[in-house]
Amino acid sequence: MEQVSESFTVDLRRLTVLRELRRRGSLARTAEALHLTPSAVSQQIAALAREVGAPLTEKDGRGVRLTGQARVLLAHADLIAAQLERARADLAGYGEGGRGSVTIGCLSSGILGLLPGVLRALGERLPEVRLDVVESQPPDLFTALDSGQVDVAVAVHYAAAPAHTDARYSRFELLTDVMDIAVPAGHRLAGRDRVPLRELASDAWIIGDARSCVGAVARSVCAAAGFTPDIRHAVDDWGALAALVEAGQGVALVPRLVRAVYTHRDVAVLTAEGEPPLRHVFAAVRAGAEGDPVIRTVLDQLRLTADKPTTTGPGNHPLHP
Structure with missing residues (x-):
């Protein structure tokens, strides 16, 4: 690569692509997130590499990984983006917003x-x-x-x-949002206020997709309690989840932020014994x-x-x- 010239300049849009590549980890996922083609992402990164005079990616099997120079540039990119936001905020503040x-x-x-x-x-x-x-x-x-x-x-x-x-x-x-346990009204534990989460290890569970917040948090809570849930229904919508619990299709973890969804349902809401999941x-x-x-x-x-x-x-x- 050539040495960086005295007229060093960087296209901020290309820095955005590089920042997204750091987040997503692959050209394909970066392209999907930015609504571009993988070829366009590759071209943007290559053009940025020419601008800064340093390699920014290197082959890693069938994919690519960021170089050390890319990580140096990204540290500056974060500072540049923050400074631009401060400039925008100062301009907005000048007019009192x-x-x-x-x-x-x-x-x-x-x-x-x-x-x-x-x-x-x-x-x-x-x-x-x-x-x-x-x-x-x-x-x-x-x-x-x-x-x-x-x-x-x-x-x-x-x-x-x-x-x-x-x-x-x-x-x-x-x-911090406490997560309670929702069970059907006729469930064997429905009459208890507090139950160890592990007592529900043998139940059918209603849990969201593993890639979603709903699913990821529920899985980690069950793992911390010492079991892998038997997931019968994968549902990310809180209203649909409450309806399935009411129908006797399984048990679920529900955050108190959404308590209005299940308050009027025919379900029992239990508190996890000990330190509740948060x-x-x-x-x-x-x-x-x-x-x-x-x-x-x-x-x-x-x-x-x-x-x-x-x-x-x-x-x-x-x-x-």
């Missing part, structure tokens, strides 16, 4: 149990701001956040979510964007609403950053 639009990407349980109160309050606090909601979860949620399709992400921490130390995002803890709900924005006055108000309202007992429910614990 209060106008425009904000898109909140949120997991389904957050839309059910958290966002209604947030949106009602923001309607009063930001009457001139358009508020849009998109249901999404990692990793797609953070791809949308990176590209600007989403301004605020609300997610649960699990394997597909970014690490706490990811410099691309400013992260704000909202609450999900950690957080909000994230692109690093530097928290300085935008409108984004700051949205984050503030998310925390205020998460603090209210009527939102978090008995046993849920609001967190403060």
Whole structure:
């Protein structure tokens, strides 16, 4: 590769492609996430390599892996993206904000149990701001956040979510969401308030897809309790899950954020004995964007609403950053 010239410049759009390749790990998955072809992704990375004068990928079997130079560049790319967000926030702050639009990407349980109160309050606090909601979860949620399709992400921490130390995002803890056990009304344990999760090891389970937050968290909770669940139904929709439990088709873990879905169902809701399983709900924005006055108000309202007992429910614990 040639030495970097004195007129060194980088196409920020190509940096976005490289950042997504780091997240997805393959050209094909990167292409799918960015709605490009694998060939187009490869061309973008090759063009960026020419711009910076260093190899950015190398062959790894049938795929590619990032080079050391690519990781150096990505560290700077994260700082560049954060600084651009700060510049945008400063410009918005110059006009005191209060106008425009904000898109909140949120997991389904957050839309059910958290966002209604947030949106009602923001309607009063930001009457001139358009508020849009998109249901999404990692990793797609953070791809949308990176590209600007989403301004605020609300997610649960699990394997597909970014690490706490990811410099691309400013992260704000909202609450810990307790997970209860939903069983059919006629279940052998229905009369008990607290049960060891392991007592349900022989039951049929209703659990979401392993790649989804719903499925990944439930599987990890069962594994921590010492068993692999017998999954009879794979369902990611909370309403459908509650209906199947009511129909006697199995047992399930249900977060208290969605308690309205099963409160009026003919199901028994039990508390796990000992330390109950928890999900950690957080909000994230692109690093530097928290300085935008409108984004700051949205984050503030998310925390205020998460603090209210009527939102978090008995046993849920609001967190403060």
